């Protein structure tokens with residue numbers, strides 16, 4: 001059996017708001033080769049380490065239409081990662097407004113309207129087409145991650161008024177960018193530092 005080794009990936013820095021790559025439309029995956037399998041393992045390892053419900057390839061620096069979501073991790077603590085390659089929604093129904101966050105927008109949450117139920121079709125890591133029905137938080141995670149593949153962040157879907165209240169937080173995130181436009185989270189520097197931080 002060609003099972004995906006769930007624990008073999010590397011925990012990688014996550015790109016944060018202000019990074020240009022997060023705003024690009026991602027490309028479809030042509031072939032599931034060793035490189036793609038490596039990216040999938042890294043996505044899974046990084047998602048768990050940073051307590052995400054899901055993670056999309058652009059967030060770790062790849063403009064590819066891949067994301068991972070674990071519908072069980074946040075409910076039961078049991079790891080059951082699902083891989084979505086070249087995903088496509090077949091239906092979206094109902095409306096639900098709930099609070100959302102994102103590993104690429106640390107410290108920011110807002111209420112976002114999403115479809116309550118979805119049907120999605122995607123390739124899995126073995127290249128097989130799969131169809132999933134989801135609702136509630138799982139459906140929300142699928143819509144959030146799929147948005148990343150189109151360069152959309154949840155703050156694009158909130159009210160103008162709420163966005164204004166987040167202006168300074170967003171500006172602060174944006175300014176962390178290096179001269180190549182790369183903007184990474186502080187996960188590794190936080191871990192390595194012995195100096196207590198106030199912020």
Ligand SMILES: [Zn+2]
Pocket residue numbers: 101102103104144145148
């Ligand atoms: Zn996100």
